Amino acid sequence: MPKLIRLYILQVLAGFGLSAVFVGALLWFNVANLWHLISGSDMGVVAVLMLFMFNGIVFAGVQFAISIMRMGEGDDTSGGKRQHVRPQEPAPVRVAAEAPRNRTLRGLQRR
Structure with missing residues (x-):
């Protein structure tokens, strides 16, 4: 049996075991x-x-997700190169501007 399938079955059993404990605690403490x-x-x-089945599905999914996410903790090669990055500074840009036009006088003269 592949390791991933075995891991999944074990996590499903653990999730349904947690579900049994959870439902039992809900009923015991009323x-x-x-x-x-x-x-x-x-x-x-x-x-x-x-209640047991639905909580079992949720707990099994969480158990499996946690076990899969914890598999990558020992691998520290995925991070790219840690290069120094200079802070970004805005560059000044010169823009030629025309003299402002008096638009209100033109509009009044046409009327």
């Missing part, structure tokens, strides 16, 4: 009266199963 809501409903098992 967060938002969740234990009484589930135990008093005939669809409580479905609700717990959905």
Whole structure:
């Protein structure tokens, strides 16, 4: 089995394990009266199963993402050359300007 597939399966198992602990803690500590809501409903098992599965998907994705991102920490060759960069200074530019025209007088003379 390829190493990446093995890593993915291990992270998925870890994510669903964390999900089981998380859902168990939610029910044990009765967060938002969740234990009484589930135990008093005939669809409580479905609700717990959905809570476990959806949290498992999220936790597995996060576990896998963290493990993939941590793979590149030992590789310090990807950064390019560290060359000194001079600070940018604006260069003065000379612009020839014409004498201002009095546009208001021209507009008044035509009327």
